[in-house]
Amino acid sequence: MLLYAGFVLLVLVIGGVQAQEGNFWETETQTCVRYGRTGDCAFYGIPCLEKKFDCKVVGFPVGYGYRFCSKIVTHYEEFDADGKAWIDDVKKCLTKALIPIYKSKSYTCPLLKTFGMDTYPVCFAQAKGGGGICKVIRTNKEALQNVWGASGTQGEDSSTFLEQLLVVAQHCMCSYDLAELHQVVGATKDVYTKVLDLSTTHWQKTPEGAILADCESKALQGDCAFYDCLESRWPCGRTKFVQREAQPLCEKLKKKAPVFTPAGQEWVTKFTKCMTRSLLPAYKAESLSCRYIHNLGFRTQYQCFIDTDICDLIENRQDDFAAWYVFDVVSDWRFHQELSTILCRCHKFEGGTRYKLKFSSLATTQLKQKAKVVDQSSSADSQCTSQGGKCQDYSVRTCAAGYEDNKCGGNELRKCCLACDSSCESNQGTWSAGDSKCSDAGGQCKIDSNYCHGEYQTEMCGGPAGRKCCVPG
Incomplete structure (x- = not known):
């Protein structure tokens, strides 16, 4: 009897251990697939993805996948009910996407990292729990930043997740029926500031070239050769903002300027100058990171x-x-x-078109489609239009004369752009002569009722006290 009891006890002990590790009859592969389907962080680790690919601590499975999955668990209680539901969906989406990779024999660690990191923006956008990212970001901004911030970094790629979250959330701004649209705009601005702060704090290095007067002159003139100067002083390579995006776009704009109308050619000059002047402070900095230039470039471009x-x-x-x-x-x-995101929120115009672009990072394809043009006009706009003004989304349009509140219908982003008459235009020309401090700081001078995607600074612009310098970031 004692022998039988001891045998039963042994079976129970062994069974208990096996139960903790999964179903008694499951193979290792089946267990890992189950982890992947349920969003279990163990899927990334040594039992599964890491065991198969052996990418070490700096590789994707341990260095990124498991690390950020664990941070989700750590900060889970900081989310509200909607945030938790969305996070649960994101976790499952991320691991499910990697199950075919786990089963495959054709992937290397670099390919795994590329695929794994590309799943994040897709899952951020596709996760519908809690009403989706457009709803979740309004009340869970800090928790999201705590999870995908770059603490315990594995390198510059650690900031990409927060950057991807930012871009996905920005697209929420195209949802005109979203009553809290202004809160989304505010939340994304705060996330952008966090992104810049992270890339300022981490990965700093010293410049590799001296500041050249000729390069400063090129920046002030909007000369595309300024980007050669920027790359020489801060070499970041062909995959980063300067060589991948800013310089090719500048050169193509200058080369193809004749394709534009005369007014469009003036726009080409203004835009290329805005870009190079805004990046001049980064060129002259004494300590910087390539990730900061990358993110500042996008902020400046926007x-x-x-x-x-x-x-x-x-x-x-x-x-x-x-x-x-x-x-x-x-x-x-x-x-x-x-x-x-900017274009979908421009005011309606007659006979024109509006484009939206869908991007599949997995297939690396862009699809340009005609987008719905939304007419936001309202009978309440008469308070603005009767005095020669125009109601528009002030977060994507700069108004020379400034904006007035409470004179337009629609959401809280629609404000009255006051008409800029000949006297106003003359003043703008006179005031701009005193804008050099702002230009040197990479900013733009404007009436402070305009939205600033960075921050306003005083005593840097010509004209009245309400005309301030908007500095990116």
Whole structure:
């Protein structure tokens, strides 16, 4: 009897251990597939993905997948109910996408890393739990930053997840029926600031070239050769912003300027100058990171599109065609997503077109499609239009004379752009003579009722006290 009891006890002990490790009859592969289907962090680790590919601590399975999955678990209680539901969906989406890779024998560690990191923006966008990212980011901004911030970094790639989250969330701004649209705009601005802070704090290095007066002159003139100067002083390589995006776009714009109308050619000059002048402070910095230049470049580009009135540019059919003809030179998905975010929110115009771009990072393809043009006009706009103003989304349009609140219908981003008459235009020309401090800081001077995607600084612009310098970041 004692022998039987001891045998039963032994079976129970062994069974208990096996139960903890999974189903008694499961093979290792079946267990890992189950982890992948349920979003279990163990899928990335030594029992599964890492065991098969042996990419070491800096590889994707342990260095990124498991590390960020563990951070989700650590910060899980910081999310509200909607945030938790969305996070649960994201975890499952990320691991499910990697199950075919786990079963495959044809992947190397570098390919695994590329595929694994590319799944993040897809899953951020596809996860619908809690109402999706457009709802979750409004009340879970800090928790999201805590999870995908770069603490315990494995290198510059650690910031890409937060950058991808940012771009996906920015696309929420195209949802006109979203009552809290202004909160999404504010949240994405805060995330962008966090991204810049991270890339300022981490991965710093000293310059490899001296500051040249000729290079400063090129920046102020909007000369595309300035990007050679920037790359020489801060060499970041062909996969980063300067060589991958900024310089090719600048050169293509200058080369193809005749394709634009005369007004469009003026826009080309304004935009290229805005870009090079805004990046001049980064060129002159004494300590910087390539990741910072990369993210500042996108922030600057976004702001320059707005400050040079790209919404007005593409209302002309010829300029609309020329812009997209030129922009095709840029392959970066983030460029097209951010640009389409601005364009989808431009005011309706007669007889024109509006484009949105869908990007599949897995297939590395871009699909340009006609987008729905939304007419936001309202009877409440008469308070603005009766005095010669125009109601528009102030976060994607710069208004020379400034904005007034409570004179337009629709969401809280629609404000009244006051008419800029001949006296106003004359003042702008006079005031701009005192803008050198702002230009040297890489900023743009404007009436502070305009939205600034960076931050306003005082005593750097000509004109009245309300005219301030908007500095990216």
